[in-house]
Amino acid sequence: MKLVTAIIKPHQLDEVKEALEAFGIQGMTISEAHGYGRQRGHSEVYRGAEYTVDFVPKSRLEVLVDDMDASSVVAVILKTAQTGRIGDGKIWVIPVEDVARVRTGERGVEAL
Amino acid sequence: MPLAAAADQIDYASTAFVILCASLVLLMTTPGLALFYGGMTRTKSVLNMMMMSFGAMGVVGIIYVLYGYSMSFGSENIAGIIANPFQYFGLNGTVDSVVNPFGYEGYGNIPELAFVAFQLTFAVITVALISGAIADRVKFSTWLVFSGLWVTFSYFPIAHMVWGGGLLSAAETSLSSLIFGSTDGSANVAPMDFAGGTVVHINAGIAGLVLALVVGKRVGFGKVAMRPHNVPLTMIGAGLLWFGWFGFNAGSELAADGTAALVWVNTTAATCAAMLGWLLVEKIRDGHATSVGAASGIVAGLVAITPACGFVSPLGSLVLGVVAGALSAIAVGLKLRFGYDDSLDVVGVHLVAGVWGTIGVGLLATSTGLFYGGGIDQTVIQILIALCTIVISGVVTLVIALALKATMGWRVPEDVEAAGIDQGEHAETAYDLVSVGGRMGAAPFGASQTSSTGSKNLEGAQS
Numbered sequence: 001m002k003l004v005t006a007i008i009k010p011h012q013l014d015e016v017k018e019a020l021e022a023f024g025i026q027g028m029t030i031s032e033a034h035g036y037g038r039q040r041g042h043s044e045v046y047r048g049a050e051y052t053v054d055f056v057p058k059s060r061l062e063v064l065v066d067d068m069d070a071s072s073v074v075a076v077i078l079k080t081a082q083t084g085r086i087g088d089g090k091i092w093v094i095p096v097e098d099v100a101r102v103r104t105g106e107r108g109v110e111a112l
Numbered sequence: 113m114p115l116a117a118a119a120d121q122i123d124y125a126s127t128a129f130v131i132l133c134a135s136l137v138l139l140m141t142t143p144g145l146a147l148f149y150g151g152m153t154r155t156k157s158v159l160n161m162m163m164m165s166f167g168a169m170g171v172v173g174i175i176y177v178l179y180g181y182s183m184s185f186g187s188e189n190i191a192g193i194i195a196n197p198f199q200y201f202g203l204n205g206t207v208d209s210v211v212n213p214f215g216y217e218g219y220g221n222i223p224e225l226a227f228v229a230f231q232l233t234f235a236v237i238t239v240a241l242i243s244g245a246i247a248d249r250v251k252f253s254t255w256l257v258f259s260g261l262w263v264t265f266s267y268f269p270i271a272h273m274v275w276g277g278g279l280l281s282a283a284e285t286s287l288s289s290l291i292f293g294s295t296d297g298s299a300n301v302a303p304m305d306f307a308g309g310t311v312v313h314i315n316a317g318i319a320g321l322v323l324a325l326v327v328g329k330r331v332g333f334g335k336v337a338m339r340p341h342n343v344p345l346t347m348i349g350a351g352l353l354w355f356g357w358f359g360f361n362a363g364s365e366l367a368a369d370g371t372a373a374l375v376w377v378n379t380t381a382a383t384c385a386a387m388l389g390w391l392l393v394e395k396i397r398d399g400h401a402t403s404v405g406a407a408s409g410i411v412a413g414l415v416a417i418t419p420a421c422g423f424v425s426p427l428g429s430l431v432l433g434v435v436a437g438a439l440s441a442i443a444v445g446l447k448l449r450f451g452y453d454d455s456l457d458v459v460g461v462h463l464v465a466g467v468w469g470t471i472g473v474g475l476l477a478t479s480t481g482l483f484y485g486g487g488i489d490q491t492v493i494q495i496l497i498a499l500c501t502i503v504i505s506g507v508v509t510l511v512i513a514l515a516l517k518a519t520m521g522w523r524v525p526e527d528v529e530a531a532g533i534d535q536g537e538h539a540e541t542a543y544d545l546v547s548v549g550g551r552m553g554a555a556p557f558g559a560s561q562t563s564s565t566g567s568k569n570l571e572g573a574q575s
Contacts, residue, residue: 048398
């Protein structure tokens with residue numbers, strides 16, 4: 001099993017979610033995140049004083065998938081989250097040792 | 113000092129108008145100014161900022177009833193500086209009285225208490241205005257004591273000097289009479305301050321500057337970003353200030369007449385022009401017209417038109433306003449250059465626009481203004497009353513601020529300031545953004561939890 005984590009632009013979230021649903025993904029977790037990559041932050045001006053806001057708002061999306069789906073899920077997110085402009089985000093995949101569904105107690109792939 | 117009038121000829125229209133205007137001015141402080149300032153502070157100090165306005169309301173409201181009115185508008189003049197604070201102590205002797213403060217022929221008789229109510233709200237907002245200069249870092253207790261001292265030793269004397277027949281008025285014993293002479297008991301060149309350019313805005317503006325210098329900078333000023341945490345609150349506050357300002361300016365006519373209507377139009381015209389003036393400077397200088405700029409431009413325009421609103425034409429108001437907006441937009445940058453932390457630009461907005469408005473009326477007054485062929489005298493006396501206010505308020509504020517620094521102390525501890533003054537001073541936070549992790553603490557004074565109604569409801573909800 002794998003955990004796919006994607007940091008994407010917040011306004012791409014709906015599109016990504018719909019594409020993942022269409023692909024057959026049944027659940028995901030979203031959190032609001034702040035961060036920067038190579039694009040750094042942006043600047044804001046209040047009464048002539050300029051402030052650099054380093055951490056820009058991002059959405060963090062996490063999906064647990066079966067090993068064989070991981071690469072396709074990454075492809076789906078890549079395709080839908082991409083705008084081609086700076087700050088599109090990152091996706092990474094890490095192995096997951098075990099998963100349990102709290103309600104039924106199912107373990108492993110059964111619990112996905 | 114208001115002229116007494118016969119009680120049986122009360123002018124009901126003007127009475128209703130003045131009481132309503134007093135209520136509008138109250139709306140300017142709570143919640144208008146509290147929101148305007150609160151939105152510009154950081155998340156961790158918005159409640160303290162708003163409480164400074166509410167606190168000033170409490171303290172000044174009480175003092176005004178006790179001796180503030182008597183000290184500003186009593187008839188027993190003491191050296192042209194104050195009136196006898198004990199003459200109308202506790203508003204004694206004003207309750208059934210009817211006055212006609214400007215001596216209108218045939219109208220304008222109002223209950224003296226309507227006049228008291230209106231003036232009370234002015235004292236409140238002037239003190240509250242100062243709080244913006246020392247946001248995020250001051251002990252609430254010191255602020256309350258300062259409010260009481262400052263209103264007593266700076267506001268009431270200046271209100272008396274300008275409006276109560278003192279040194280800066282048109283009275284026979286005033287500065288103006290001394291310089292330009294007087295005819296039939298009033299100065300040949302009457303100083304003009306329709307609704308409080310000197311008394312309210314220059315007074316509060318210079319006090320803000322002095323306090324910012326004495327109290328010192330916030331931790332991290334100039335290094336850490338201290339951006340406004342909720343600009344919509346600031347916009348709501350600016351809107352309420354504008355609305356309330358109709359009471360402030362038009363109400364200062366103290367009668368429902370043609371001048372009051374002129375004042376309404378002038379107030380709006382100047383404010384519209386000031387907002388666009390500020391935005392224009394921003395667009396040219398920073399590349400963007402901002403919402404905080406619009407809100408600030410509105411206030412700058414309202415400040416500048418305050419002393420002038422009954423003396424200029426609508427076209428003159430446009431000129432006065434656009435200059436005020438542009439000047440203040442440029443002036444708010446000064447604190448960064450000179451390194452004083454006037455946190456919410458009380459100096460840049462109230463002092464600068466207040467001075468401009470007070471002097472500008474000398475240029476633009478349709479009766480005696482320089483641009484209307486009235487000669488230079490009006491402008492000279494306007495500069496003089498502005499300077500006098502700066503000096504008096506500056507010195508008085510400095511003495512009070514240093515005395516409080518040596519006794520109570522101004523600053524909250526540095527770690528409290530860093531963690532957030534809301535939590536340190538008031539044991540509250542403005543926003544519950546995370547719904548997990550809270551729990552009931554022990555009830556105060558050893559009472560069991562179930563003895564407090566609030567706790568009981570919670571217990572009930574849980575079971």
